Amino acid sequence: MAILEAVQVTRKAYQVEFPNDWCPGCGDFGILSSIQQALAGLGILPHQVAVFGGIGCSGKTPYYVHAYGVHTLHGRVLPFAAGAKLANPELTVLAVGGDGDGMAIGAGHFVNMGRRNIDLTYILFNNEVYGLTKGQASPTLPLGLQTKSLPEPNIQGRVNSLMLAMTSGFTWIGRGYSYNVKQLVRLIQEAVRHPGLSYLEVLQPCPTYNNLHTKEWYGGKDRPNGQPRWYDVQEEGYDPVIPEGADEETVQAKLAQFVEKAHEWGDRIPTGVLLVNRNISTFEERLAERIPGYPASSPAKRPIADGEGQSVAVLDAFFAELAVE
Amino acid sequence: MAILEAVQVTRKAYQVEFPNDWCPGCGDFGILSSIQQALAGLGILPHQVAVFGGIGCSGKTPYYVHAYGVHTLHGRVLPFAAGAKLANPELTVLAVGGDGDGMAIGAGHFVNMGRRNIDLTYILFNNEVYGLTKGQASPTLPLGLQTKSLPEPNIQGRVNSLMLAMTSGFTWIGRGYSYNVKQLVRLIQEAVRHPGLSYLEVLQPCPTYNNLHTKEWYGGKDRPNGQPRWYDVQEEGYDPVIPEGADEETVQAKLAQFVEKAHEWGDRIPTGVLLVNRNISTFEERLAERIPGYPASSPAKRPIADGEGQSVAVLDAFFAELAVE
Amino acid sequence: MNHSNSELSWRVGGPQGSGVDTAARMFSYACAYGGLYVFGRREYYSNIMGRHSYYDVRVSASRQPTSHRETVDLLVSFEAETLARHVLSTVAGGVVIYNVKDEDTPLERITFLDRRLREDLTAHLQEQGLPPTTAGLLEEARRRGVQAFAFPYDEIIAALADKLGVHKSVAQRTLNTIAVAVSIGMLEYDAQCLVKALQKIFAGREKIVRLNVEAAELAYEYVRTNFDFEHFAFRLAANGLPESPMLLLNGNQASALGKLAAGMTFQTYYPISPATDESVYLEGHHTFPLRQGGTGSVVVVQTEDELSAITMAAGAALTGARSATATSGPGLSLMVEALGWAGINEVPIVITDYQRGSPSTGMPTRTEQGDLLFAVHAGHGEFPRIVLASGDIVEAFYDAAQAFNYAERYQMPVIHLLDKNLASTTMTVPPFDVEAVTVERGEVAVAVPENGHDPFPRFQPTENGISPRTLLGQPGTLHWYTGGEHTVYGRVTEDPAVREQQMEKRMRKLEVASREIPPDEKFKVYGDASVPLTVMSWGSNKGAILEALELLSADGIAARLVQVRLLWPFPAEELTPYLEEANPLVVVECNYSGQFARLLQECTGRAPEYLILKYNGRPMSGQSLYEALKRVHAGGAERRIVLRNPLE
Amino acid sequence: MNHSNSELSWRVGGPQGSGVDTAARMFSYACAYGGLYVFGRREYYSNIMGRHSYYDVRVSASRQPTSHRETVDLLVSFEAETLARHVLSTVAGGVVIYNVKDEDTPLERITFLDRRLREDLTAHLQEQGLPPTTAGLLEEARRRGVQAFAFPYDEIIAALADKLGVHKSVAQRTLNTIAVAVSIGMLEYDAQCLVKALQKIFAGREKIVRLNVEAAELAYEYVRTNFDFEHFAFRLAANGLPESPMLLLNGNQASALGKLAAGMTFQTYYPISPATDESVYLEGHHTFPLRQGGTGSVVVVQTEDELSAITMAAGAALTGARSATATSGPGLSLMVEALGWAGINEVPIVITDYQRGSPSTGMPTRTEQGDLLFAVHAGHGEFPRIVLASGDIVEAFYDAAQAFNYAERYQMPVIHLLDKNLASTTMTVPPFDVEAVTVERGEVAVAVPENGHDPFPRFQPTENGISPRTLLGQPGTLHWYTGGEHTVYGRVTEDPAVREQQMEKRMRKLEVASREIPPDEKFKVYGDASVPLTVMSWGSNKGAILEALELLSADGIAARLVQVRLLWPFPAEELTPYLEEANPLVVVECNYSGQFARLLQECTGRAPEYLILKYNGRPMSGQSLYEALKRVHAGGAERRIVLRNPLE
Ligand SMILES: Cc1ncc(C[n+]2csc(CCOP(=O)(O)OP(=O)(O)O)c2C)c(N)n1
Ligand SMILES: Cc1ncc(C[n+]2csc(CCOP(=O)(O)OP(=O)(O)O)c2C)c(N)n1
Ligand code: SF4
Ligand code: SF4
Ligand SMILES: [Mg+2]
């Protein structure tokens, strides 16, 4: 992540005039606002940021952030974002998308992106449904539940995206809740600051199609104590960090602790920073070992032609390998 | 899994005359032989079996099994196999493929197939390389290793396919080794017998391209004690079963135990049955709740026309819903 | 000036999610219950709530309308955006009914009004010295002879709440019913028909029926007592109902029902507009009785993506299940590799492609005929496939069924092209005849248990290229499938001679299909079959063209339509006589580059003299086509005519 | 009967993994070091070890051969399968050298011999009263005037092991060197050239060089003393080396080098034959000096699939990096959706498609020109793209570079069509001129920091449709990209008028490209430019056609070749004069359905009189084309001529 100079940037700099067409009360608004606040708070200038979106209600987010915005293809947000980041490592790259986008059609990229640990942040808007196609079950909806537009109860099981992120190798994993903007801003900032691949799941009520896990449900309105179902693990002293150079045992203990948290659900839903692995090199670092000068001399920036538009590549050594001489 | 009648079937029934073009010494031979022995031992007749293969050296397996064999597309073996199984639940369906096939291009299907728990068995031949395309790194090759046909050390991290299987919801997970045919036969038979989605990873040396994790390496020839690196967890009393109706605590404990095993590597590589979850309904059971008569009246078998070739569907009720009457 | 029983074009608009569809269903059923013919056209954004959607219902007592009209006779609105977008389309003599609240809303306050449209409207009003507000638009309309009535929605709702003792928010939900009842009132149409419609739509929910009936009565009453609609040129009168009740349905439903009739037992899908509704309909209608007793069923699987959808469908097809998947352009793009697999393995599967505004994500909820050349050429390398396109909802039903016969007869993938226009168009149609649906399973190898262990030559070359098909699980017919070139047993081979043999065998089937499929399944000729003015087209333009032909005919201009339904293999030979006589030849399609014309030229060498195209995401109307064809007939029209309407 | 310095067709065969390629490289370099022109053609199975592969090296002292020959002058073999497959292709006067062990192997013992071939060979031998064994084949050959020599490979290896005191298994590794040395000996060619070749190939591995030189000497000696090759019609003599040393390389390398010359800095790939070698070559050559100092580099990413490959490349392109991906048919099939995204977002990316035997998995290591119509039509909906195809290795280099200029000038995806034939063909070529490679970046918007926060109209319509391109990260040019239809700022819109504007803007670029690209980049005319006998073709057939034209010319038959290089936008207008004069018009391509001919007819209405096709996965040879064209010229040939060779 590249913060060129910490200047005063206000949230307003990240707001747009383009009309927003999410449903009233949609959880996406909280996430959008958090992204804007987080970026402003980090002092990054809008043109230094590229927000990539998948396809879905969530995928429209880039339209609503005043930064370079790329509305990609369903399921492909991560490779698009990774290509931009590797080509211009100075960019701050955010990828956002829905649970269908990320866990169904995009699951293969999710798993394999974890292997790379590229320095970008992926925010998944988990509303358990396919919002934009009118409420079908998404891979995060538990088996047997029947949200209101399903003709039958959900016949497929749920993917635990936190577990999947850990298994895939994401080095920063957190979870937020769309109506806890204060925490969400902090989480996004930490995720962006983390040098490596960050995964932030956001629990996002969809008032239009998900009549089960609503704002009220997350807020615990139906519970005897009326307390929210979600809680902040950091408030309970949870330490997610696997420090640099940690030994195998520490790593395993941290992972075990994470697995336990990742499986908590129902009346206690953990939010906060759940795993930070400082033990893994970034893809950019690995590239720099191959390519001297990377990232300074990046694919986007290195000269390829002279003033006359002639190629500046000197390939003599490669020709010599093949030459009959 | 459908075992119509337990008859005497010999391994020979599953052998073919078609010439096999794997490299001499390839680990695939042991897996092939195990599949043949396992099916014969289960008393299933060849025509009741359909073996689906991905694309790769491993993907050629169906050619070498005397049963219905379907050589599919790279990465798509699971959906192909699932379609056949759901349409004709009487079939015994095996899906096989390489680590590239299953963990790279096929990873999205792997994750989402876990959500369904369809009664079929998936065997992944893990040689850590792309065999058939001449030895590129596959997603299971650890970061930084350089097998002999890589121009540079592997720049991407490793996916732990056992963890991925668990995370995705596979209800039977095991690991075998291609040169331990006796164990492998048993594992395949258990996997096939398991009513639900089974994942069997087989450690498969590729003598041609993987010069690091060779038969000798697995066999521990380089170790002071000369003992194999792999061991059988069952011999150490490991109990993988989450029984039907298990409580949350038991489930979590079993999962924790699995996670630990799944991370073991190096000088101690667990093989055997690592997880059996009897707590999850199969997709076929879920379908039967929707569709009375399923699986007996399956998509492949139910009548659709009369003797004259006229449709037998009676759609009057559906028409009435729309009718102006 | 009463046009009782005449044709009417009614439009209702409002924000997505506010029940515009329900209003249109009410109005459509109300008309249909009067024995009238109904045609409904829906326009909406790729959005869940808030953006503008509208619905045109065209009604006629005398004939089935087969396209929408771009002008409106009666516009009902309950919010300002609808006024802003549609008042300009209302005809002289027509009526606009609007919410009294929206009387004077500045255009710039309407959030979702496209900037381009706002600027155009503002300029237009400015020319007339009118302000850029709804008031300006209403005034402009009045000057053009449109009557505009302010309707006090809030008052009526308050009255309703009062009367029934329900909360205002409950009463508010009848907004659409009120809008429809107002329309019915304006048209002096039989209010009982609306009551029947409400009973149909809210069947089983008695309270809601009562609430809505009450609302309708209040609104109806209000109109009858307060509005002076003497000068409104339109009236509707109920006919008697036809003997066998008509169906009122859309293309998604017609295709789904056709598939069920055909005995499809397995369908996969990944949600995508405008295809999803077909699969969701099937999910909600998965079991039904069989004529010989027992239960029929279809297994519908929502997959993780379209790669999975088509490969899972193919896997199912190998077992003998009639198997299909339904998608739209982006999904079809992801299915290409597996299409080739089905081709080389001679697997009968049906792919229903609902074309939509493209390329890429394009305009997901708008129509287009942009996938034709792609459907014909999709896939690396060469393999046989069949591509057919339906012209209307009735064809959608029978073609959806026939697609399986083609797939199984010729053992190849069949792409059935529909589009957003057909998907969401609603029409009254005579009931479908399920028993007329024949099921042809093609050549299936019988199980030969005595064959024991010998491999079965699944891909044995034959004269017509068709080899008996086997089913996974069948005894005595063991063999292999592979995406690689293969021997007769399905084992991979790279032998040059076997390659040629198998390639030729597969491609031969296409020639056979081309020979066997009767001409009238390939194309249909409408209008005056002997005149030179020839319109050639495909897919959902059919209805609009037929209307245009009628309008031309009323002007004394004879023309004919050749509607090509089998696009691949292309019926080049049978079309030759028509092409030779055609003068001029006019190709009509909803895309930019004249894809059908390109295909025609590829296959016959003949290029059309005129291309009439539309590519703004909206379907063609009969009227606009009529005007274009008139210009063609008059001579001197440009070779490439683009139909445009910035107000759609 | 010495043909010293004449042309020679040499073939070596053996199981995959046994070093056949290395043998061919040795022989090729040995010839090239003698100043001879070399053309190498490789055939191999989709297999790692064991299946049969072979390599043809055609050598000439006087001219660059540009296609292989289907007949062999000198066949070297060290195992029975090579004999079984190739003895029949050896010409009278030619020589077969075989391992003495393989003298009498029954065909049915040769595991990987295709059943079809075994049966055909057996029948052929039976007709001549010969047994179905290698002995039978050798006898058949002798009867036809082929000399066959048994070579004692094992003895020589034993002698070598003895001489150098190495283990026999080490000595065994020189099998290929021995086979080559035997050939060199038979041809009385300069042994020093082989030594140079060995030094080149095993550069830096002195021990291995020595071992192989010793082996070569033993083998050479053996031949010179034991074989009576007086009657062998072929000799090779070294020429002088040209002033600037020739390169010996294949199409994969040429394309990779062209990309580096063009300043490509980002390439993604997913392994697939026959494309992988390009990317692996780049991975091994990722840094190099720059003319102005500093280091040039390319980031090569192996992705998880082709969906990722193309989208990652597109993401990189948005930052201004020259970005590409390389694949083959199945991969291209998976890239279709993203191709449309690049089209609607006007992203310059290059997709190199190495066509291979298809459809589906097809024949991964065999050649075909099966993706043309797919490349032109791939994708739902309509968007502009450029498709170009190279005719030979030299064109592959310059086209790979030019593709980026097209992509950036017109801001659209460019598909560069190559094929397996070009990928694995090796040729001596004059060194490439990197400084002649111009880099045209098209219109790029300069950063306008003073624009501050205002959105930038990235997609502003212009007369030529091209709007200045922006780079992610650039100040003052903020805007959006979307696969949806969009406004000038890249925000999604469904406005009908804006849709039309943007669609027209995008498609206009294609017309502009068509106008701007000079005719000689679009197609090249070879042979006698004024004669009516016109061969039209595209891609890698070029070399074979040029040879056929020369052979025809020697017979006094004048013909010309129109090689179309820009396939889309199709140069219909510029081709018209050639099409009008063409009589007959003969289209030549390596596929089943005459895809180029179909495209030609689609775009010009003109169908060829003759189609010469080959679709068995092997490339055309000049000789076979010559024969077909002779028949065409003589009149009465069938309209569709299929080139076949069951022995390839
Ligand atoms: C290839 C492809 N298939 C299907 C679609 C249709 N589609 C649009 S959005 C969407 C899913 C949206 O669900 P999710 O990703 O959870 O996002 P949400 O709308 O819930 O935020 C789908 C399937 C598409 N655009 N592209
Ligand atoms: C869509 C597609 N992309 C690429 C390929 C090329 N390909 C063939 S096999 C293979 C990978 C093989 O590796 P793996 O799956 O690990 O199997 P193995 O050969 O190691 O058994 C690839 C990439 C293909 N056939 N299809
Ligand atoms: S459908 Fe759900 S997720 Fe989409 S905008 Fe509406 S509330 Fe939000
Ligand atoms: S390349 Fe490796 S995996 Fe493939 S057949 Fe050879 S040894 Fe086996
Ligand atoms: Mg969602």
Ligand SMILES: [Mg+2]
């Ligand atoms: Mg592998």
